[in-house]
Amino acid sequence: MTKHVLVTGGAGYVGSHACKALKQAGYIPVCFDNLSTGWKEAVKFGPLEVGDLHDRARLDEVIAKYQPLAIMHFAALSLVGESMKNPAKYWATNVNCALNLIQAATDAGIDKFVFSSTCATYGDQDGVVLNEQTPQFPINAYGGSKRAIEDMLRDFGNSHGLRSVIFRYFNVAGADPEAEVGEQHVPETHLIPLMLDAIAGKRAALTVFGSDYETRDGTCIRDYVHVSDLVDAHVLGLKWLEEGKPSEVFCLGTGNGFSVREVIAQSRNVTNREVPIIEGDRREGDAAVLVSGSVKAKDVLGWTPKRAELETMIADAWRWHQAPEYAE
CATH class of the missing domain: 3.90.25.10 (UDP-galactose 4-epimerase, domain 1)
Structure with missing residues (x-):
């Protein structure tokens, strides 16, 4: 049985590593990316479908073509400083795109969703080891938009049976040990x-x-987590959902x-x-x-x-x- 997974942002840093991990685990990652910050050269492990998450018709077309069993969502604006200066851009892009994606998934009968969130949803809780029970008080539009998507997934879980695994983490580092893909951003901030x-x-x-x-x-x-370890956790989250288990939230760090x-x-x-x-x-x-x-x-x-x-x-x-x- 062919097992397609739609990977949004699959041409980016974490997304491209996730595509490699998915392929190694027996899935076919379908990269959905508008290539605004991702790199076409990083799409090596499955098909590339160029498209924008604002475009619901394009999303529906790709979902109908591959009939993915799950969504793995990495695509997002992620610069904290920019989000503080231009919050409208982050709310309009991150939240609206996620809503389009979630609605497209549930309309197509997809009930498994792995989401790349962030510990920025916790805000400035200096010196505390953050865990899944730590209250969330985001202090910028980036963290706020990710928190809103988490809430959205909860609501669609209650209304449509969408099960999700949410991962919160801070600093991703390293690169594929075989150097097939790696980290590059424009501008670079890490x-x-x-x-x-x-x-x-x-x-x-x-x-x-x-x-x-x-x-x-x-x-x-x-706190730093190796990108290969990070995406291994995402594959485990996907398998968790495939086994019919309920929605969960996990922090990833040391x-x-x-x-x-x-x-x-x-x-x-x-x-x-x-x-x-x-x-x-x-x-x-x-x-x-x-x-x-x-x-x-x-x-x-x-x-x-x-x-x-x-x-x-x-x-x-x-x-x-x-x-x-x-x-x-």
């Missing part, structure tokens, strides 16, 4: 690729935003964090190169410590991260940054 670009001379220096936080070395501390300076130090060990650094001021809205546990994902889903060491994440990312596929 610490590790910015750092590696600085090492490789693709940018002048890495800016460290704030060195006077109440942390062990004065810089912000964040429960431990690394400071900016610790990430920089580890990169020196991996690359044997120095990181050119500019000391900058704090950014508005940056919490000192943000970490997310994953006890429930391990106990309930049986999720076992295989590449949880920071050194491994940086080494895999560095390998990708040196690959011919990496955009100059």
